[in-house]
Amino acid sequence: MxxxxxxxxxxxxxxxxxxxxxPGIGAMFIQGLIASLMVIVLYAKKIIAALKNAFKKNDKxxxxxxxx
Amino acid sequence: xxxxxxSFRDPCGYIYEENGKIYRYVAPSYKQDYDKLINxxxxxxxxxxxxxIKTKEITPKNGAYxxxxxxxxDFISYPYEWSFNAYKDAALLTLKVQKSALMxxxxxxxxxxxxxxxxxxxxxxxxxxxxxxxxxxxxxAAYKQFCQHFLAPLSLMSLKDVRLSCLMKxxxxxxxxxxxxxxxxxxxPFGLWLNIRLNAYFQKKYETSQTPKNRFQNMSKTxxxxxxxxxxQLIKNLKSPTRETTWENYYDLTNYNKxxxxxxxxxxxxxxxxxxxVKLIADFGANNGYFTxxxxxxTPNAKAVAFDIDVNAVEKNYMEVKKNxxxxxxxxxxxxxxPSPGIGWDNREREDLxxxxxxxxxxxxxxxxxxxxxxxxxxxxxxxxxxxxxxYLIIEFVPKDDSQVQKLLASRADIFPWYxxxxxxxxxxxxxxxxxxxxxxxxxxxxxxxKRK
Numbered sequence: 395m396x397x398x399x400x401x402x403x404x405x406x407x408x409x410x411x412x413x414x415x416x417p418g419i420g421a422m423f424i425q426g427l428i429a430s431l432m433v434i435v436l437y438a439k440k441i442i443a444a445l446k447n448a449f450k451k452n453d454k455x456x457x458x459x460x461x462x
Numbered sequence: 463x464x465x466x467x468x469s470f471r472d473p474c475g476y477i478y479e480e481n482g483k484i485y486r487y488v489a490p491s492y493k494q495d496y497d498k499l500i501n502x503x504x505x506x507x508x509x510x511x512x513x514x515i516k517t518k519e520i521t522p523k524n525g526a527y528x529x530x531x532x533x534x535x536d537f538i539s540y541p542y543e544w545s546f547n548a549y550k551d552a553a554l555l556t557l558k559v560q561k562s563a564l565m566x567x568x569x570x571x572x573x574x575x576x577x578x579x580x581x582x583x584x585x586x587x588x589x590x591x592x593x594x595x596x597x598x599x600x601x602x603a604a605y606k607q608f609c610q611h612f613l614a615p616l617s618l619m620s621l622k623d624v625r626l627s628c629l630m631k632x633x634x635x636x637x638x639x640x641x642x643x644x645x646x647x648x649x650x651p652f653g654l655w656l657n658i659r660l661n662a663y664f665q666k667k668y669e670t671s672q673t674p675k676n677r678f679q680n681m682s683k684t685x686x687x688x689x690x691x692x693x694x695q696l697i698k699n700l701k702s703p704t705r706e707t708t709w710e711n712y713y714d715l716t717n718y719n720k721x722x723x724x725x726x727x728x729x730x731x732x733x734x735x736x737x738x739x740v741k742l743i744a745d746f747g748a749n750n751g752y753f754t755x756x757x758x759x760x761t762p763n764a765k766a767v768a769f770d771i772d773v774n775a776v777e778k779n780y781m782e783v784k785k786n787x788x789x790x791x792x793x794x795x796x797x798x799x800x801p802s803p804g805i806g807w808d809n810r811e812r813e814d815l816x817x818x819x820x821x822x823x824x825x826x827x828x829x830x831x832x833x834x835x836x837x838x839x840x841x842x843x844x845x846x847x848x849x850x851x852x853x854y855l856i857i858e859f860v861p862k863d864d865s866q867v868q869k870l871l872a873s874r875a876d877i878f879p880w881y882x883x884x885x886x887x888x889x890x891x892x893x894x895x896x897x898x899x900x901x902x903x904x905x906x907x908x909x910x911x912x913k914r915k
Contacts, residue, residue: 417606420662420666420669421664424657426680426681427656429689430685432688433684436691
């Protein structure tokens, strides 16, 4: 719920946006949504990669200690 | 001064040609953004990475804030002439340029596919005035244009039919997303569903809406970068289409024996070497560029554009160019029977093939029978058409007895009593003088070097 409110507040804050080509209101709306999703996906990927690395390191440490 | 017609859309400047050189006029209204482009280091970074066309500041005149001399592109090509991977590379370049711009607190104010050209073997961004100061909270104004100019055509080419890039000829502002959404298969990657289907839905929803454009101020630099990363992954994941085409294995199916093939190579080399100051060659019906490369070997300082109707043959040629980092060859998709027309405002915004041609030599090898027998084009029309393009023409005559012509005649009535070498020469002599003519040993064919009258 917190996230939904945060997302809605992002969408509702206003400031002028002018361009010499028509950016399209629909496209302006959807790109905010897609960009937010992408941020989540990219952070999730980073976290997963970090966790995988950590596990790999742990496994390697364990293997090294048993080798000793 | 010859103002380039297509540059009328941008109020910040325009392009013109003078004494064979290309210049960009930078209007005083673009001062802040131009200074930021230079002072932020963005221009230097893009130039270093060969992503932006090189420009040189010269003494301004006519009230310009800056006057730039722009490196000349050998041949201006358009998205509907690019193979799938060339188009993909152009899209990825635009995203890389936007990413670099974001890192320097700037952004692309447009993302037109026409802002990319192929220069020395690589895609390069040509619009120096496309950069503006980044307002982090504002959405990317060029996002919709990027989807229409790149994402929609590429996904249609990849997932439906590679020939659908021809829609770009009809829609100068890019393929409408509702049309792309209709044409795409039901099952598409989630990213395409978001950027094309949902995008099209919201565009329609807000079409007549009075919602102020300043309402959507929910972006941040992180989000801008994430959007670009998402689009990059989406485009990278689009696979080359795999549909088989008629001419992609042409050289495996040809009736040439080894002697004839070698003799044709030697004659072509000899013809090209006999010409002085050859800078740009056009090869019509070039297939995978085999003979274009033979011509280029004969004149190492020249460049060539290899045109063919077969999308897979052009793709093979493009991938070879890319793999071998060739800087002198540009493979393009073109139907000689229906060459790219002038499109856009006054049919001049994107020029037709003739208007863009500044070739020194035209090659038309093993092509004439396809034009005259398959498409009923009289010799006279062919001669006058080719004479538009270059002072020299190297053309191969394929007689009726040749097995390839017999194949073409197998399923249709022979209504071509005029298709013979004498009539060919008679028609072409109206526009050209014959410099050299040779029988290709080991075949029934002849090769001609013609000079325009």
